[in-house]
Amino acid sequence: MEIELSKVAVSSAHGEDSPYFAGWKAYDENPYDEVHNPSGIIQMGLAENQVSFDMVEEYLEEHSEQALLGKKNKRSSFRENALFQDYHGLLSFRKAMASFMEQIRGGKAKFNPERIVLTAGVTAANELLTFILTNPGDALLVPTPYYPGLDRDLRWRTGAKIIPIHCESSNGYQVTPKTMEVAYQNAQSMNMKVRGVLITNPSNPLGVTIPRSTLEEIFNFVIQKNIHLVSDEIYSGSVFSSSDFVSIAEILVSKNYKEAERVHIVYSLSKDLGLPGFRVGTIYSYNDKVVTIARRMSSFSLISSQTQHLLACMLLDENFTEKYIRVNRERLLKRQQLMVNGLREYGIECLEGNACLFSWMNLSPFLEEPTMESELVLWNSIVNEVKLNISPGSSCHCVEPGWFRICFANMSEKTLEVALERIGDFILKRRANK
Amino acid sequence: MDILELDQVEPVVELSRIAVSSSHGEDSPYFAGWKAYDENPYDQFLNPSGVIQMGLAENQVSFDLVEDYLEKNSDTALFGNKASGFRENALFQDYHGLLSFRKAMATFMQQIRGGRVEFDPARIVLTAGATAANELLTFILANPGDALLVPTPYYPGFDRDLRWRTGINIVPIKTDSSNNFTITPEALQSAYDSAAASNFTVRGVLITNPSNPLGVAIEKTVLNEILDFVTKKNIHLISDEIYSGSVFSSSEFISVAEILKERNYKEKERVHIVYSLSKDLGLPGFRVGTIYSYNDKVVTTARRMSSFTLISSQTQHLLACMLSDKEFTENYIKTNRDRLRKRYDMIIDGLRKAGIECLEGNAGLFCWMNLGPYLNEPTKECELEIWKSIVSEVKLNISPGSSCHCSEPGWFRVCFANMTENTLEVALKRICDFMAKRVKKHNNHY
Numbered sequence: 064m065e066i067e068l069s070k071v072a073v074s075s076a077h078g079e080d081s082p083y084f085a086g087w088k089a090y091d092e093n094p095y096d097e098v099h100n101p102s103g104i105i106q107m108g109l110a111e112n113q114v115s116f117d118m119v120e121e122y123l124e125e126h127s128e129q130a131l132l133g134k135k136n137k138r139s140s141f142r143e144n145a146l147f148q149d150y151h152g153l154l155s156f157r158k159a160m161a162s163f164m165e166q167i168r169g170g171k172a173k174f175n176p177e178r179i180v181l182t183a184g185v186t187a188a189n190e191l192l193t194f195i196l197t198n199p200g201d202a203l204l205v206p207t208p209y210y211p212g213l214d215r216d217l218r219w220r221t222g223a224k225i226i227p228i229h230c231e232s233s234n235g236y237q238v239t240p241k242t243m244e245v246a247y248q249n250a251q252s253m254n255m256k257v258r259g260v261l262i263t264n265p266s267n268p269l270g271v272t273i274p275r276s277t278l279e280e281i282f283n284f285v286i287q288k289n290i291h292l293v294s295d296e297i298y299s300g301s302v303f304s305s306s307d308f309v310s311i312a313e314i315l316v317s318k319n320y321k322e323a324e325r326v327h328i329v330y331s332l333s334k335d336l337g338l339p340g341f342r343v344g345t346i347y348s349y350n351d352k353v354v355t356i357a358r359r360m361s362s363f364s365l366i367s368s369q370t371q372h373l374l375a376c377m378l379l380d381e382n383f384t385e386k387y388i389r390v391n392r393e394r395l396l397k398r399q400q401l402m403v404n405g406l407r408e409y410g411i412e413c414l415e416g417n418a419c420l421f422s423w424m425n426l427s428p429f430l431e432e433p434t435m436e437s438e439l440v441l442w443n444s445i446v447n448e449v450k451l452n453i454s455p456g457s458s459c460h461c462v463e464p465g466w467f468r469i470c471f472a473n474m475s476e477k478t479l480e481v482a483l484e485r486i487g488d489f490i491l492k493r494r495a496n497k
Numbered sequence: 498m499d500i501l502e503l504d505q506v507e508p509v510v511e512l513s514r515i516a517v518s519s520s521h522g523e524d525s526p527y528f529a530g531w532k533a534y535d536e537n538p539y540d541q542f543l544n545p546s547g548v549i550q551m552g553l554a555e556n557q558v559s560f561d562l563v564e565d566y567l568e569k570n571s572d573t574a575l576f577g578n579k580a581s582g583f584r585e586n587a588l589f590q591d592y593h594g595l596l597s598f599r600k601a602m603a604t605f606m607q608q609i610r611g612g613r614v615e616f617d618p619a620r621i622v623l624t625a626g627a628t629a630a631n632e633l634l635t636f637i638l639a640n641p642g643d644a645l646l647v648p649t650p651y652y653p654g655f656d657r658d659l660r661w662r663t664g665i666n667i668v669p670i671k672t673d674s675s676n677n678f679t680i681t682p683e684a685l686q687s688a689y690d691s692a693a694a695s696n697f698t699v700r701g702v703l704i705t706n707p708s709n710p711l712g713v714a715i716e717k718t719v720l721n722e723i724l725d726f727v728t729k730k731n732i733h734l735i736s737d738e739i740y741s742g743s744v745f746s747s748s749e750f751i752s753v754a755e756i757l758k759e760r761n762y763k764e765k766e767r768v769h770i771v772y773s774l775s776k777d778l779g780l781p782g783f784r785v786g787t788i789y790s791y792n793d794k795v796v797t798t799a800r801r802m803s804s805f806t807l808i809s810s811q812t813q814h815l816l817a818c819m820l821s822d823k824e825f826t827e828n829y830i831k832t833n834r835d836r837l838r839k840r841y842d843m844i845i846d847g848l849r850k851a852g853i854e855c856l857e858g859n860a861g862l863f864c865w866m867n868l869g870p871y872l873n874e875p876t877k878e879c880e881l882e883i884w885k886s887i888v889s890e891v892k893l894n895i896s897p898g899s900s901c902h903c904s905e906p907g908w909f910r911v912c913f914a915n916m917t918e919n920t921l922e923v924a925l926k927r928i929c930d931f932m933a934k935r936v937k938k939h940n941n942h943y
Contacts, residue, residue: 066732066733066764066766066792067700068638069637069639069640069700072637072638072798077798077801077802119583120583142557145560145782146781146782148784183625183784183806190805194516195516196513196516198513198515216805219802220662220802289509290510337587337588339587339588340586340589341809341811342809342810356512359523360521360661360662362626362657363632363806364625364629365626365784366784366809367782367783367808368783369782369811370811
């Protein structure tokens with residue numbers, strides 16, 4: 064029997080038919096394991112941070128009682144915690160998040176715990192903001208290439224549309240006033256009301272921070288059009304050199320918070336702290352109404368109080384956070400260099416990146432033709448022959464074919480070296496065939 | 498400039514219709530009473546004249562059992578195999594959820610139903626609470642503008658959960674005290690016709706079994722009639738069984754799952770069960786909800802959609818350990834039932850002594866109290882008047898029936914499991930005094 068489901072249910076906006084996920088399936092069916100399956104597929108399509116876990120584990124070992132059960136009167140604090148379902152979230156945890164976000168920005172911006180709204184991950188935060196800022200059919204402008212998950216997160220249940228701000232390698236993929244205006248006009252020509260611009264800074268999949276001047280241009284643009292600006296800063300703690308990162312919060316400080324109520328920052332602990340399973344996301348909005356509404360809406364997506372408590376303890380420990388932020392940056396830089404240099408040996412260049420858990424690799428010289436189809440053909444061989452799952456630029460809506468996002472932080476150094484060797488063999492074989 | 502206080506003049510930048518709508522429900526008296534409590538909360542020692550919270554359906558009577566378990570099993574429950582167990586767990590964000598946890602939930606749900614039905618862990622979709630589960634199902638089963646039929650009185654939160662972001666309409670299936678608030682085929686049809694008259698496409702019926710706010714398990718004959726109805730209309734049936742573990746006597750709860758089995762029902766794809774650990778286990782802060790659907794497409798889609806509302810893997814792990822422990826669960830389920838019944842008897846008795854009757858209940862964390870005889874007029878306004886005095890003079894926060902969309906004025910939901918026995922006694926005494934004063938006042942008019 065066939066009983067009807069909703070339009071949202073049968074739509075393909077969940078995005079799982081994209082190649083982004085096809086590669087994952089291939090990996091799931093034949094996953095690499097150093098010992099048990101050394102010829103399996105190496106997962107390089109998952110932006111996860113595994114390079115700094117030991118520091119978290121160390122912290123927990125030393126503080127397990129307090130962090131995991133609550134201090135002193137264990138029983139009553141467990142009970143209190145298990146009963147706590149207030150959508151404001153634990154005050155201690157909001158303070159911890161605000162403080163951590165400040166530390167990541169080297170104290171160049173301050174965050175008020177009262178403006179922190181908690182959600183189960185950034186996936187929820189981005190969708191929630193979209194529900195609040197757009198009506199069905201309205202548009203958000205998003206620079207390409209962008210994280211494939213945004214297609215689902217911003218559009219699936221909300222009915223909002225994404226209009227791309229197309230960026231190209233010719234200027235390092237910078238957003239410009241011109242390209243923003245083109246996107247805006249594009250939306251208008253389709254009778255879509257533009258409600259805001261959503262940027263990811265540092266960028267996924269590019270692995271680059273947005274320069275201050277570009278941020279200012281984007282901010283001026285949203286003021287001029289009287290729309291919102293959402294800045295997803297989920298990778299802010301993964302910028303290799305702290306001075307490279309400029310948060311939109313700093314731009315607001317420099318403008319004395321004028322026009323701040325159109326700005327909303329999204330953050331999460333999934334990338335910087337490597338805790339995606341714990342579902343910790345936040346919306347930091349400079350708009351009082353948005354804070355109130357987002358808080359109410361977060362009822363659909365609250366963070367487990369057990370997890371809030373654990374992380375409040377950990378993130379309020381400045382000894383831990385100072386060391387973690389610093390060491391994490393160093394290790395990520397080291398990994399990135401390992402990969403970029405390794406690729407360079409085989410004649411493969413990457414966009415010069417200064418952040419994140421992946422590089423933006425240029426394989427366009429190896430395409431049969433400069434088309435998306437050729438890109439997917441090449442990608443298919445990489446997944447099936449080279450046995451590496453990487454993400455094709457087309458799944459990120461990149462207008463230039465031949466670019467791929469390749470992750471380096473979700474594996475051991477050894478596995479990364481195996482991956483690089485395989486790429487080397489592949490390139491050499493191709494050259495020989497030619 | 499101090500960013501703690503931005504000088505926020507009415508901002509010019511627009512928000513969505515959903516954002517400015519009042520479907521978040523917080524303007525209802527259901528929440529006004531909460532505010533009164535927040536401003537002056539009762540504390541046995543520090544504020545003995547404060548407002549006692551009787552509007553919060555929380556289960557605090559069996560916590561010691563959970564605490565005992567954790568004390569004995571802190572290593573496994575909280576960490577797994579120390580270092581690597583934690584890492585693996587913290588990285589786990591698969592929307593299928595931990596298999597061990599899904600198995601544990603399926604088993605727990607089976608035990609609650611006395612093993613009379615089985616649940617397949619592969620049909621369990623995890624969400625951060627039943628709040629998320631109900632909304633998610635609504636997104637999947639209905640389009641904006643469509644309708645779900647919901648028996649009144651119902652949990653006030655449904656107005657937000659089912660309607661706010663989804664854009665659907667709730668059309669009430671009206672019940673009243675003439676037959677103990679039982680759902681009838683006539684009421685079902687009447688609701689359906691009402692929806693049709695407003696040009697709403699009806700997509701399903703959502704029942705809460707046992708009922709919130711009534712505190713009664715739905716009878717077998719009624720469940721069969723509801724199933725007949727949704728079959729005839731070819732619509733969905735959502736059964737929110739969040740209080741299933743709080744039925745005082747295990748034999749009195751019949752899950753829709755049992756009906757499906759007994760009838761060898763062939764169209765199971767229209768049936769979906771919602772459950773959570775917030776009420777039975779008293780862990781609302783942990784955000785543990787589930788959708789159990791007999792419809793493969795719904796399971797797949799719900800699973801994908803649960804990305805917006807996953808349960809912390811840390812919490813999944815802890816609860817997988819606890820709920821896989823049969824000794825713990827059996828003892829918990831049994832003891833919890835007994836203690837809830839004891840509390841229920843205590844409040845019914847106490848209210849009766851004050852001259853107040855309640856609907857005969859057999860489940861839940863609350864009773865459905867009848868102050869109808871004490872209203873000046875049988876109107877919603879009078880109900881709210883008496884409610885205001887109860888909140889401000891008697892200093893008890895209880896939930897007025899009108900906030901539950903009850904068609905008969907004068908009924909109130911009174912919670913009894915979110916406090917100590919001591920506090921419950923204090924509350925009952927206050928009610929007794931209040932009623933005595935009223936009778937006196939009434940008598941003095943003659």
